[in-house]
Amino acid sequence: MARATNVASRRDSGVRGGSNSVASSVLGIIGEILLTLAAVLALYIAWQLWWTGVEAEQAQADQRQDVSWVNPKQGGSGYSIAKAQSGEPPVEPKSANTGDLVAQLYVPRFGSAWHRNVVEGTDAYQLSRHGLGHYPETQMPGELGNVAIAGHRSGYGEPLAHVDTLQKGDKIIIRTKNYWYVYTYTDYKIVTPEHTEVIAAVPNEPGKTPTDRYVTLTTCEPRYTTATHRWISYGKFDYWAKVSDGVPKELSTGDASGAVEFSQGESSPLAKLSASMTQLIIGLAIAYIVVYLAALIAWRYPALKALRTGHRRAPGASIYGWMYRHQPGPLAIRWVLMIIVFLTVVACLFEWGFPWAASNIPYLQVTSNFVAVE
Incomplete structure (x- = not known):
């Protein structure tokens, strides 16, 4: 009788243990899924706030090269300082089509190497890919009136992220094909989107005939939420100069020898990488196949063999554990293969997954302002 009771007790314990094991496995898998979703969300934020800027940087560099x-002008001691010209400044360009490179904007307050392209048009595609956009209904550089320029404040290179740091007297400099136009920052205001009078020929005085030249920068507020x-931000014209004479003194820096330096903003290695992301994905896929096949031929699946022969305790249910055990080769090789898989997935998300999500999921469409490259 006692023996029968012990057997029944062990059976009950086994049933309870089996139930607990199944519950633990299910909870473990749910936990892995949740952690994966959290990682994907973090990567999406990185894509939105950082990688879109890397891509925009490369797009701007490509446009400048075209x-x-x-x-x-350069001399024996670096760049020359362009002389301030008197008289009416030339207007350049006379006209432009949507997407054309109109100018480049330099703001020393944002950093000695900071500059962004200014293209014609302020639609979402131009602002997301090409830096800054010139309002077509406003004046061109050098023309009497207001050169109004729009840009993102977060994501896509966040060209106007730091407008709140501008101080009265700071310089805002527009460079066109042949000329520099130097403006002095005066003040700012925060308005709701329907206040279009801020980009009038005379800012905030629509219909008034301009007798001076202005620059207006518009961006979103607040920076990270809706x-x-x-x-x-407003600026008033100060002077103009010829690019063939050198660079404005406000953009020049000196080295130890006193030579005048000027940063023309070469694209970063990461920006160049963004242009060849598809090739990177193909390269990672080929690397995985080569290493996988070589390890399979040389070692097969030691992790699975250890389980079959009883030399290793059976692990709990795990998505990533299953993937890891099904990689061939010793420990180091399996980790290399897992890292290649991880990098490939991240690259695919950045290249195709996140752009698709930002273009097709309603909430992300509203928050990202993303426009797919055609």
């Missing part, structure tokens, strides 16, 4: 603009307002 135009023939005058190079600033943009309910617009941050408007």
Whole structure:
């Protein structure tokens, strides 16, 4: 009788143990799924706030290479300082089509190497891919009136992220094919989107005939949440100069020898990588196949063999554990293969997954302002 009771007790314990084991496995898998979703969300934020800027940087560099603009004059001691010209400034360009490179904007307050392209048009595609956009209904550089320029404040290179750091007297400099136009920052205001008078020929005085030249920068406010307002920064024309004479003194820096330096903003290695992301994915896939096959031929699946022969305790249910055990080769090789898989998945998300999500999921469409490259 006692023996029968012990057997029944062990059976009950086995049943309870089996139930607990199944529950633990299910909870473990749910935990892995949740952690994976959290990682994907973190990667999406990195893509939105950082990688879109890397891609925009490369797009701007490519666009600059496609135009023939005058190079600033250089002498024996670096770049020359361009002399401020008197008289009416030339208007350049006279006109432009949507997407054309109109100018480049330099703001020393944002950093000595900071500059962004300014293209014609302010639609989502131009602002997401090409830096800054010139409002077509406003004046061109050098023309009497207001050169109004729009840009993102977060993501896509966040060209106007730091407009709140501008101080009265700071310089805002527009460079076109042949000329520099130097403006002095005056003040700012925050308005709701319907206040279009901020980009009038005379800012905030629609219909008034301009007798001076202005620059207006518009961007979103607040920076990281739904943009309910617009941050408007104003500048007033100071002087113009010829690019063929050199660079404005406000953009020049000196080295130890006293030579005048000027950063023209070469694209970073990461920006160049963004242009060849598809090739990177193909390279990672080929690397995985080569290493996988070589390890399979040389060692087969030691982790699975250890389980079959009883030399290793059976592990709990795990998505990543299953993937890891099904990689061939010793420990180091399996880790290399897992890392290649991880990098390939991340690259695919950045290249195709996140752009698709930002273009097709309603909430992400609203928050990202993303426009797929055609």
